[in-house]
Amino acid sequence: MLLQRKPELTYADVTPKDVYFNRRKFLKAMGITGVAALAGRNLLNLASPSRDVYAATKFTGLSKSPFSTTEKETSYQDATHYNNFYEFGVEKDQPAKNSQNFRTSPWTVSVEGEVTTKRKFTMDEILKLAPLEERIYRHRCVEGWSIVVPWIGFSFSILAKLVEPTPKAKFVAFESFWDLGQMPKARPELAGIEFPYVEGLRLDEAMHPLTLLSVGMYGESLPNQDGAPVRMVIPWKYGFKSIKSIIKIKFVSKEPPTTWNLSNSREYGFYSNVNPSVDHPRWSQATERRLGDIFRHKTLMFNGYQDQVASLYTGMDLKKYY
Amino acid sequence: MHSFLSNKWIKVPIFLLCLVPFGLLVWRALTGNLGPNPVETLQHTTGDWILRFLIFTLCITPLRKLLKLPELIRFRRMLGLFAFFYACLHFLTYLGPDQNFSLAAMSKDVAKRPFVTVGFTAFVLLIPLALTSTAGWIRRLGGRRWQMLHRLIYISAVCGVIHYYWLVKSAVLRPLAYGAIVGVLLLWRLGDWLIRRGRTVAVAPKTQRASANSQ
Numbered sequence: 001m002l003l004q005r006k007p008e009l010t011y012a013d014v015t016p017k018d019v020y021f022n023r024r025k026f027l028k029a030m031g032i033t034g035v036a037a038l039a040g041r042n043l044l045n046l047a048s049p050s051r052d053v054y055a056a057t058k059f060t061g062l063s064k065s066p067f068s069t070t071e072k073e074t075s076y077q078d079a080t081h082y083n084n085f086y087e088f089g090v091e092k093d094q095p096a097k098n099s100q101n102f103r104t105s106p107w108t109v110s111v112e113g114e115v116t117t118k119r120k121f122t123m124d125e126i127l128k129l130a131p132l133e134e135r136i137y138r139h140r141c142v143e144g145w146s147i148v149v150p151w152i153g154f155s156f157s158i159l160a161k162l163v164e165p166t167p168k169a170k171f172v173a174f175e176s177f178w179d180l181g182q183m184p185k186a187r188p189e190l191a192g193i194e195f196p197y198v199e200g201l202r203l204d205e206a207m208h209p210l211t212l213l214s215v216g217m218y219g220e221s222l223p224n225q226d227g228a229p230v231r232m233v234i235p236w237k238y239g240f241k242s243i244k245s246i247i248k249i250k251f252v253s254k255e256p257p258t259t260w261n262l263s264n265s266r267e268y269g270f271y272s273n274v275n276p277s278v279d280h281p282r283w284s285q286a287t288e289r290r291l292g293d294i295f296r297h298k299t300l301m302f303n304g305y306q307d308q309v310a311s312l313y314t315g316m317d318l319k320k321y322y
Numbered sequence: 323m324h325s326f327l328s329n330k331w332i333k334v335p336i337f338l339l340c341l342v343p344f345g346l347l348v349w350r351a352l353t354g355n356l357g358p359n360p361v362e363t364l365q366h367t368t369g370d371w372i373l374r375f376l377i378f379t380l381c382i383t384p385l386r387k388l389l390k391l392p393e394l395i396r397f398r399r400m401l402g403l404f405a406f407f408y409a410c411l412h413f414l415t416y417l418g419p420d421q422n423f424s425l426a427a428m429s430k431d432v433a434k435r436p437f438v439t440v441g442f443t444a445f446v447l448l449i450p451l452a453l454t455s456t457a458g459w460i461r462r463l464g465g466r467r468w469q470m471l472h473r474l475i476y477i478s479a480v481c482g483v484i485h486y487y488w489l490v491k492s493a494v495l496r497p498l499a500y501g502a503i504v505g506v507l508l509l510w511r512l513g514d515w516l517i518r519r520g521r522t523v524a525v526a527p528k529t530q531r532a533s534a535n536s537q
Contacts, residue, residue: 075358077358078358081357081358082357082358082359086492086493090492090493091493092357092358092359093357142491143491145359145362190493190495191492191493192491192492192493192494193492263492264492282435282436282437282488282489283435283437284431284434284435289359289361289362289419291358291359292358294360294361294419295419295422296419296420
C-alpha cells in the first residue's frame with residue numbers, strides 16, 4: 001500500500017464539533033441576528049476570506065496523498081455553486097441556495113447487513129476513525145463537465161474493515177438522507193428520479209484504496225450543497241456514483257439498486273466507470289469541459305485512474321457493463 | 323389599442339426589448355458573471371430564448387384572431403428574426419467551444435447524436451425563413467407559396483422542443499412546458515383550419531362564384 005499517513009495526526013487536530021457543525025446556529029445562539037449578523041459575517045469573512053460563512057471550520061494538519069493529482073484545482077466558488085444535488089433542486093445553482101438550512105447535526109450513519117459488527121456511527125466517531133488526508137481528485141460528471149477537488153477524508157475500506165464484512169458481502173449499498181421537510185424539491189415529479197437517492201459498489205470497488213469516505217473539501221468540512229456531512233468519492237466513476245449526505249451503508253450479497261439506473265437503465269449502468277469509448281446513448285463521453293475552461297479536452301479512461309483500477313475489471317466487457 | 327399597435331414608432335421599443343436578453347448576456351460576459359460554466363450558460367440561455375421567440379412568433383396569428391387585433395402582424399417578422407438571431411448565437415456557442423470551429427467535427431456530431439441532429443435541423447429550417455422574410459421575397463414567391471414555406475417554423479419549433487427534451491437528464495418539466503405551449507399553438511391552427519375548411523365546404527355551393535371573384 002502506497003499510502004503514507006502521518007500517525008501523529010490525531011482527532012485533537014480536528015476542530016471541535018460544536019464549532020464544526022452549524023456555525024450559523026452558533027451565531028444565533030450568541031444572539032447575533034439581523035444587522036449584527038452582517039457585521040459578524042464580515043468579521044468571519046475577514047478571518048477566512050471568500051468562504052461562505054455557513055461553511056464549517058477548517059481541518060488542519062491534513063496528510064498529503066500520493067493519489068493526488070497536480071492539476072489545477074477548481075475554484076472553491078465553482079465547486080460549491082455548480083452542483084447536481086437533486087434533493088435541493090435540479091438546476092446547478094439551486095443546491096447552494098436551497099441547502100443552507102440543511103441540518104447536518106446530529107448525524108449518524110448506520111452500517112448494516114452482511115457485517116460482523118452492525119453499528120451506528122456518529123459524525124464524531126467517523127471523524128475519529130482515521131487520520132484525515134487531503135486527496136486532490138479529478139471528478140467527471142456524466143453530463144460532460146469536470147472539476148478538480150481537494151477532498152478530505154480517508155479510504156472507505158478503513159470503515160469497512162472495522163465492521164468486518166462477512167463472506168456473504170459482495171456489494172455495498174449506500175443511501176442518502178431524505179426529508180421533504182428540509183428538501184421540498186426532493187420529489188420524483190420535480191426531479192425525475194426516485195428518493196431516497198441510493199447508490200452501490202461492488203465490494204472490491206468499495207475496498208479499493210482510491211475509494212474515499214469524504215468529510216470535507218478545500219481544507220474545510222463539506223458545504224451542505226456538496227454532500228455534508230459525509231459522502232463517497234469514487235474518482236474513476238461518473239460523479240453520480242459518489243453519493244452525498246450518507247445515512248446508511250449496507251453490505252449485501254446481491255447487486256443493489258442505484259437511483260440513476262432505476263430512472264433510466266439504458267443510459268446509466270451500475271458500474272458507470274468513466275469511459276471515453278462508451279458513449280451515453282444521447283451524447284459523447286469522449287471529451288469533457290473542465291469548469292473554468294472554454295474548450296473541451298479529451299476524457300481519460302477511468303478518468304485517468306486506469307493504472308490503479310483497471311485490474312478490477314479484467315475480462316469484463318465494459319460496453320456491456322457500462 | 324389599434325392606433326397604439328399601428329404607431330410607426332412602436333416597433334422601436336419592442337426591438338430594444340428583444341435585445342435585452344442579448345444585452346444581459348454581453349454584460350454578464352464582460353463582468354465575468356456567467357457562472358462556473360460560462361459556455362453552458364450561453365448555450366442554455368440562448369436556447370431558452372430561441373424557444374421563447376419561436377413561441378412569441380407562433381402566438382401572433384392566434385392572438386390576432388382571438389383578440390381581433392390584426393395590427394399584431396407588424397411584429398411577427400421581427401419576433402421570428404429574433405428567434406433566428408438567438409439561434410445563430412446558440413449555434414456559434416456549439417460550433418466554437420464544443421466543436422473547436424471544425425465543420426468536419428460538427429458534421430460527424432450532427433450525424434451521430436440524435437439530440438444534436440434534431441437541434442441542428444431546427445436551426446437549418448429557420449435559415450430559409452430568415453432569408454425570405456422580406457417584402458420582396460413575399461412578392462417573388464407569391465403569398466401562398468411564401469406561406470407554405472414559412473410553415474417550416476412549425477417543424478422547427480417541434481424540433482427545438484425535442485432537442486431540449488433529449489438534452490436533459492431527468493428534469494423534463496421545462497422542456498415539457500415548452501412542448502405544451504407549442505402543442506397548444508399548433509393545435510389551435512389545426513382547429514382553426516378545420517373550422518375554416520368546414521365553413522368553406524358548407525358555404526361553397528351557394529357562394530362559389532362570389533368567393534371566386536373575391537379571391
